[in-house]
Amino acid sequence: MTAAALFQSTLASLPEIVVVAGACILLILGQLMRKGQQQFLIWASIAVVVIAALGTLMLAGEVRPAYSGMFVADRFAVFFKVVFYLVTVLTFLLSRKYAEIEGIGSSEYYVLLLLALSGMMIMASATDLLSIYVGLELMVLCTYVLTGFLRQQQRSNEAALKYVILGGVSTGIFLYGVSLIYGLTGTTQLDGMAAAVTGDPLDPGLLLAVVFIVAGLVFKVGAVPFHMWVPDVYEGAPTTITAFMSVGPKAAGFAVILRVFLNPLVAASDVWIIVAVIAAVTMALGSFVALVQDNFKRLLAYSSIAHAGFAMFGVAAGGADGVASVMLYLLIYAFMNLGIFGIVIMMRNGDFSGEVIETYAGFAKSHRGLALLMLLYLFSLAGIPPTAGFFAKFYVLVALVERGFVMLAVIAVLLSAVAAYFYIRIVMVIYMREPEGAFDPALTPAVGATLAITAAGTIGIGLFPAWFLRLAQHAAIGG
């Protein structure tokens, strides 16, 4: 690699470098600081993310391939990175008070989140199966540890262990698919793969390899049949980490899925049938099982499975609109899901766990504003206009119908009618029941800021989707 190429590569990956370097510095600083100075760590972490975001936006002008075709900084990656920055900053804001209450506010917590962020960023930019693997592992290793951060709690430990074992298996499957691809095509680069295949794209060996890769990736977004870890991990992990995982790593998984699916090799192998089936089954399972959940976090876990299914429909649709619809869906989902998680996190105070739905009874009576926000997030998750959640679903449906998949669209909307039930059930509990006790939400300014940002996104994109839609469409074509 020449010096000029190295410079170009470094420039293209500057945001990633900033995040990793920032994480390393904060790790050392964190050890030198006395307890109770987490305030500084949070602001420093946010500063790191903001600097990286500035770098990303400044470099967003052109497509920059780097590291001999393993990495690219294009608009597609920029879109996802912006989602990741948003998710990470909001998670930091939500963590401040929650970490204090749960006693998990050591410096490692923030450093691991930053490292997970860098892993996600690499995933969004990776154009080689091996660099995808590196980003993926960097991200999941951090989330394994973060899941088990509530060391005193059995279920947190259990969740982390389950996550590690299942995650390890899925990574193995993914790597096996990569090795098959390498054996068949002699390359692991996404662009090179298609060119190397001259024969039948439906060659059984190739199909097997593609299925393995899809299986490994589908695990990360929590789609059926690789969803078993989601409810336990989401319930056991600290709620802030659950909030983070439900949007960040999920979006990163979709970034890779889209990148792989934009590849002509995969697109030619009729793999969309598999994806369509996965999407329908995922949505059905998530929606129906969520109906009977009493635990808020578990319900949101199944809800996130259902949403992954809906986004999968966009992947099945494919094409420029299909890709853009998935991207827009993930952006909107980040706002509304972090919003509702923000509420759950805020409610964790004193003896109140905030995890049992029934304990929210009559919440609207004493806290009108917060209840109204919950209403907003829940109706958005259910996909009722004029919230952003509706537009997200609408655009996926447009992409499906555009490609002629009307039946898939019908399945998608019928299942979302099922899913609407459990969201409006929560609305019922907070608005139509009498309160049994007083509520004492830990509404700090940081949490308030998070709620304000997410609410603005949820209602703003719903009413004025044009700009965001154009953003997603431009980024999708760039990928």
Added chain:
Amino acid sequence: MTIPLLSLIVFTPAVGAAALMFIRNDDAVRWMALGVTILDFALCIAMLGGFDTSTHEMQFTETRPWVPALGITYTLGIDGISAPFVFLTALLGWICVLASWVAIDRKVKEFMVSLLAMQALMLGVFCALDLFLFYVFWEAMLIPMYLIIGVWGGDGRVYAAFKFFLYTLAGSLMFLIGVIVLYFHGGETFDIRTLMAQDLPFQVQSWLFFAFLIAFAVKVPMVPVHTWLPDAHVQAPTAGSIILAAVLLKMGAYGFLRFSLPMLPEATVHYSTLMLVLSAVAIVYGGLLALAQDDLKKLVAYSSISHMGLVTLGIFTLNLRGLEGGILQMFNHGVTTGALFLSVGLIYERTHTRSIADYGGLMKAAPVYTAFLALFALSSMALPGTNSFVGELLVLSGAFAANLAVGAAAVLGALLGAAYLLGMYRKVALGPVGIGVRFKIRDVNAREIAAILPLAVFVLWIGLYPKPFLEIIDASVKHLLAQVHGKGSAQ
């Protein structure tokens, strides 16, 4: 620069709802809600003053780009078919506020906010000329209505609210798919006027017809997807029942008029017999069910199913008298059934019972109230001189022209109507004094008369002199018929 009158009409209640959130005093909230709805009504009168009855073209149109990438625009406009319902919605707005004045005694502010939000969305539905915009208004109504039934309703309110929400949502989502399919077949536009001019293949029209039918049939409601209605009506607070009966049910029929007929003319003609039969079933079945009710609200609710059957019957006769009668009957049903629910609500506030058996001899205790009740009951059974007579006569003559058997069924429905309404009136107003009126019952006060009198005026006005009302819809209905039968060749 012209004043965007329709936008003002639609968004005045919305702005009012937002402003209400910052008011603390319950009485101030009530007065402000009343002020906002009356202002909205005044704007609506101004709009009607400038309404040109000689053309079928959309009037007061305004267009702004909204989501250019998908061809979505913010387009409002009204014609002779939507104008009566914009007016009806604005009229019932302040009547609902008056009806909730003392009936709603907790969470007053939230209630009024929901009510005003509801009104803005309903007005939006009738004014929207962009399918996407229409759908946003249509579906967003679920949120305030769910709260109105579920928070301020009766004992079974939660169940009723869920049932209402899920039925309507499931129906609407099929409509959404239909809208998107129409978008791609109609040249990637959501503009209703452009879509009306498309000539779609019959196969596509058939699919779309049934996709739309599911959504609109749930809203109307047509048998067999009517079962949400009695629950929702019985459990909803008075204002909720009025909105449901007077405006929400009209939206299903309005959907047929605005989308199914002009956009899918061949499918409409092809399946019109099916629709006539479904309507006839609703008329008779709803009437029979109403006959068997011992709960005042349930009786009115089932009578709604029967009367809305008459409306869809009129629409799918696809002839001039049937259609004009159907549309007039939509308006009449809004006035009369709204008034009946209001009457039931007024008496329920006093006695806290809706069971017909608890009443009797009300005429002695509350003569003014009973006179109003008699007028609305007579109107509901279409006595000559009341509004429904005109509409029903038109629908029946249209129905006999279209299909003899269906016309006969509709007459049977009218007979049933006389039976259950006169029966109800006899048990409630006449005879010995019942349990519910054992105590002294206060007659209607000035506020209640203010709420109920305008409806009585419309009952008699349309009954005695329907010409101005028919004039408003005439040009648009003729154009609609030309669209259905002549495929776009106007007049």
